[in-house]
Amino acid sequence: MGIQGMELFAIGVVIILFMAVLKQFGILEPMSSFEDNSDSDLELSTVRHQPEGLDQLQAQTKFTRKELQSLYRGFKNECPSGLVDEETFKTIYSQFFPQGDATTYAHFLFNAFDIDRNGSIRFEDFVIGLSVLLRGSVTEKLNWAFNLYDINKDGYITKEEMLAIMKSIYDMMGRYTYPCVRDEAPSEHVEKFFQKMDKNRDGVVTIEEFIETCQKDENIMNSMQLFENVI
């Protein structure tokens, strides 16, 4: 029995080797060719996007022509394909906050910029968002901030949403802070926020409550003007 077993095994090995040789010569190729073709097709077409013309962008945003040119140069340098996907966005944003973990907040930011929710930011989205942030009125800026906090974009900020945002902000700080960030700090912060913003105590903050409260707070109003001269 042993002999026969070994012989069978030997014959099996020989057949395998034979097939390997045939594959080398291309005779066995047709069987595996289908998968290869489809793979190669996908790789050929890399996604690329060209932005709208300069004039349209000028009409849509409040930037001058030169500013748009400068912005596009920086944008294209980093993302030659014209699109920023979420991973790249997270990488870039994380480089500004080396000590902490900025990926969660970057995710929220990405969703705030990606207006049409297609998973990538085009130059138009980028520039429109920046236009609001830098040249928009205070109301527009507050609207934008509300949009950022409202994760599911239903018009209401719930406590859970706020908690997620707060945690992501505290995550950006990292561990090495003085004094140390306590674990309860985000929840406390959320509580304070809701106390301030939620006027009718219904557990959610609407856009009107938000804007009203912010307009009354002097600190917030001042800080909104902070980044006027960034570009």
Add this chain to the structure above:
Amino acid sequence: MAAGVAAWLPFARAAAIGWMPVANLPMPVAPTEKNKRQDELIILNVSGRRFETWRNTLDRFPDTLLGSSEKEFFYNEETKEYFFDRDPDVFRNVLNFYRTGKLHYPRYECISSYEEELAFFGIISEIIGDCCYEEFKDRKRENAERLMDDQEDNKDAKLPNMTFRETMWRAFENPHTSTMALVFYYVTGFFIAVSVITNVVETVPCGSSPNQKEVPCGVRYTVAFFCMDTACVMIFTVEYLMRLFAAPSRYRFMRSVMSIIDVVAILPYYIGLVMTDNEDVSGAFVTLRVFRVFRIFKFSRHSQGLRILGYTLKSCASELGFLLFSLTMAIIIFATVMFYAEKGSSSSKFTSIPASFWYTIVTMTTLGYGDMVPKTIAGKIFGSICSLSGVLVIALPVPVIVSNFSRIYHQNQRADKRRAQKKARLARIRISKEGSSNAFLHSKRNGLFNEALEFTSSTEEEQRLTKSTSLLESQHHHLLHCLEKTTVSNHEFVDEQYYQQSYLEAGLQNYPSRSPSLSSQDGVTGTCCTRRSKKHHTPLPNASGPAHMQPLTHAHTHQQGLQELSTIHIQPLTTSRSSLNMRVDEPASMNCQSSQITTAIISIPTPPVTTPEGDAHLPAGPIHQNVVKVSAL
């Protein structure tokens, strides 16, 4: 922060508005940009090739030359561009670094020129991107090795005061330093060869008398071989002890491989002397005799190729290890398979798996002795697969080892070539240095000459002799002149050879003391007579010396009692036109009387004579050393 990311900073700052409504405390004031200007194009003119880029691009790396205000030093007001007198090809890479954030190293560029450019523009070379970093590091390592080799050769220079021990050690390490060392080297080599041949011949069966069976020569001529062995071992012992004595660090020497080999080579003899004909230990003694063959490793001191081989094997240790490991794996696999395949057949030699190891090794290395062969079909199939894979497994790591060996070997060859080149280079450097110092002395003489000329108005001469030096040279000479004047006791620059001579001779009384006045002729008397030209030890000045002396003799026979000043004639470097050669003659032929006449003045009446002579010298002049003296005026 990476360059490109800096472009996103405005975006990140703008996005910070998202924190504002949540913040508890007021925000700090934002920094303002004072002269906020629109992004403008900058023109960088590098040796004529114009590169243009945005100012922002350059500002990405503020700690480099182009990114900081340092570039303002290179700003050209008229053309409104920054001009750099550097290599434009390398600058291309530098500028691309600003544009893309990645520094690339092109293969065709010389590593040292590239590093110089990087250093100039303030970019550290560690920033080189991953794609080019390997290449860069390899080239840098090669270059460093090259420089290290050059430095090592400097050690050959003989230090003036070496103890006997140090001399001996140097003699051992570099046999070329002295004849004694060379003799010793060859003698030891000879005795190593003799010893090895003795060991070999000892076992050859010598012819014997018919009634006895063949005996090896060692048994037949025991005494002769014993004497030979003793002599060799004595020489080796003496050599080892001398090396031990001379070694700078005895502990380190004793741990070195060569010394261990030495010890292992001579120890069996002494153990054999000590041991008696005890039956038990004689078996061990025979084993010890095997170690005598290690004497052949002593040849590695004599052969560089052997050393390279050993070094290669050491540096390829990982490849060898891999080879061994993969072979072992394959052997075990195939031995197991063969054993089970052949188990059924009767009278099979494959009695166990370890027994199959032998078959597997012999087959994989394609030796195929044939003492063990498979008989079943399965065994034959697996046997053939075994031999095919054996070729592969062994052939794969071997080229790595070979290439390593080749690299190290060529490096060594290059080292030898460079040593030879270096000697020539040093000679050239020395000559050029002397040339410049002689040019200085020459011009000093011309300076005196000029002063002398005030007394004899021969303006043509003045023109002819002063226009020969360039502005740079004249400034350099002026500098040396000032240095001379600064030192209190009025030292002068003199020729190196001259200095060595005078230092060694210690019999030299008078230095040429310079005094601007034309008087003080007394001092000259002593100086000229005691000077000795290093080269011209020949007693007669008119002796038939080397060919280049002929023009001198020719001039000398002018019988004008000329003292001629000699300069080293290096054709392209020196600018001394006149070859006023001084040959220091023996006191016998020295016209010390005429030495009262100063050199400068002497030469005045005879420039037509000397200058053609000088011109004859210049093209043909071999480099010969003469004492250069500025005679006192």
